[in-house]
Amino acid sequence: MASQVNGSNVVFEEGIANFSNSLYSKLDRTGNEFISPYSITSALLLLMLGTGKTTKNQMKSVIFEYAEPDDIDQGYKRLNDELLTRTTKGVSISIANRLFARKGLNLLNTFSTRASTYYGSDVELLDFVTEAEKSRLTINDWISKNTNNIIKDMIPKGVVGANTLVVLVNAIYFKGTWKKEFNKNDTSQRNFFVKANEQKLVNMMYGEFDAKSGEDLSLDCKILQLPYQGNQISMVFVLPNSGDGLSELESKLTVNTFKTLLSSLKTQETIIRIPKFTMTSEYDLKPVCTALGITEIFDDKLADFSEMFKSDATSVRVTDARHKAFIEVNEEGSEAAAATTLNLALASARIPDPQPFEFVADHPFLFVIQDDETGTPLFIGRYAKP
Template identity: 35%
Template sequence: MKSVAVAVGIALILAIALGVAREKPIGTEELVTVDANDIAALVEANNSFALDLYSLAASRKGNLFFSPYSISSALAMTYAGARGNTAAQMEEVLHFGSAPELVHPAFSQLNAAFNARGKAYRLSVANALWAQNGFEFQRDFLATAKTYYGAGARIVDFAGNTESARLAINKWVEDNTEGKIIDLIAKGVLDPLTRLVLTNAIYFKGRWENEFRPEFTANAPFYLGTAGAVGSTVDVPFMRQVERFRYAHTQNAQVLEMPYAGGDLAMLIVLPDEESSITDVEASVKDGGLEPFIDSLAYRRVDVSIPRFKFVDEMSLKEYLMRLGMVDAFDDKLADFSAMSDRRLYITQVLHKAFVEVNEEGTEAAAATAVVVGVKSAPVDMPVVFTADRPFLFAIRDVATGSILFMGRMADPR
């Protein structure tokens, strides 16, 4: 049985009218240092954006999975080249308003922490900048991308050989997600007017701190809609174990946190009560975030049953970002990326693709806010039963910083 992990890729594509200019040498910036408060502010901003985006994407039917951290990282690189109203809108959508000048060094420190070696799991974050050969970009923008995101400029020829550039970018994404994200950019997305593509890839693979024993896995019904609904079940493999986990029972949901080996990362599962629904949980998350759920957790013996699942999700984020208020960046007349280039640039597309697999050994890749009115009591000596046999919300987070790395909804484990 393979262990589980999360792999995610994202690409931002900016296009301008045809034109060739001088190429300037790329330097680096002097590193700006940040403290724990600055890191905490960025984590809060990223998590707020994650919940905003989830609330919009939740209108989609079926399974949902994305990496808000990957998306924020790629947009932050783009933000480095924005000015005027374009920058102001991006600051608001990404919640960067408190100290925008510290965004890039804070991302740099977070990425360095996530990429650190010697851990019981693998978590890696990679960035790249793909620039049109001969096109002039501002040296400060290129230096910021290189210094804080490790995204040195890779020269390609969108104008003369679009397909070759597309294949090179997709190969980089595939290599940096251990082959889990394939063909992120489809044919026709890039064209000869494309001048810049910014990519971010994030990959996670970790074993559970307490692994499920395969011999205890057995088929059981999963309710595709409301639990108990007639004719809406499928039989799927359920993993089971009884162990001490952080657990809570809120007004309309059970909450379970399952740590990965080493304890740095954990999966949070928010399971609606049988008389409730995933829609109710998502509404709670929209109103209050994940913190009320997390704050209510306490160690209990829990009889856990969750389905094995594996799926790929992809989406275009342009509409969601515009609905959140990032409008000018996509308008060829209003976009102001003058800190990126003297030529007029605008974003044509934002693409995201994510993979998640959860099984007995762990996760390979990748909320709902309800006001917690109290924790329901249960006998101390008997394990509480947590059976995820209906759609639920889940997130993978860095416990130390609180960063939401991945977030999704499991609606159909087939």
């Protein structure tokens, strides 16, 4: 973890980790879930750059609930720049932000400059009025291109049109090869217990090698941390000991308890069984943001985007907020991608035993792909139903 030294970005990084946990906590969490909290946060911070007064204060107080960094935009740039250095042999990560604005719209130069400087976001002008469908396809093509063609058809027909002023987009893509790959020949069909009385056959990967693993008695769970090549990003699996204990475990997990779990792990011989899986999730972010307390951006009477537009833009609100994410986990590693769009329009997360430690994920579990140096969760999900 980053240490608290002069010039450290730790306040920002911890704020992002806490908000990531808050985002995940507001999901339905009855079946499979998968999000990129980093993608959602990136889009919200870029949006916040254009807000003023009470709207900005509300967003700041929710995203940075415990401590506010001295310079949020600089904090984002520092963290984002650091994450982009993780690309190495066997690991690829890309993060992109973009502003698509209506032709003729007067975006404030201060906003456009800061969006470019701190968020790497260029402004692309589109004709939402007379070429709405072409504009929609342009945005979707950009998202597809920046997620290695994984996130497609992000914005459906009818979402952008004559009232659309700006579409803010974040796209994140990650592909990582395990430091220690699983042998495909050892993958076999085994039962996964969805519930005590419901089981399904899954392709279960198998490995027996030294890995960071352990058990936490207070949270009644087992933990496994598998690094990708380069040892900077890892996938953490948290498995309740009880077959139906995932929801209770999730309710107890905080950023601090998660850090404690990881710090308690020991490198030990571990028998590992994890299902191969792919998962695609789509979310309407409006109820998620509203549940967290971010409400003004959706209200045309209260929303203040005075730091984005010249004073003639009134009755502007976020009319559509959506998130789409995909992950594949297999013997070689993991591939994950996500995109977040926010449309602004006119109103209308032990000591080794003599015997190998066993981590058998044959019932619902939580997983996190995180940057180990900063503790930033890039993706969070739960696997509950094959």
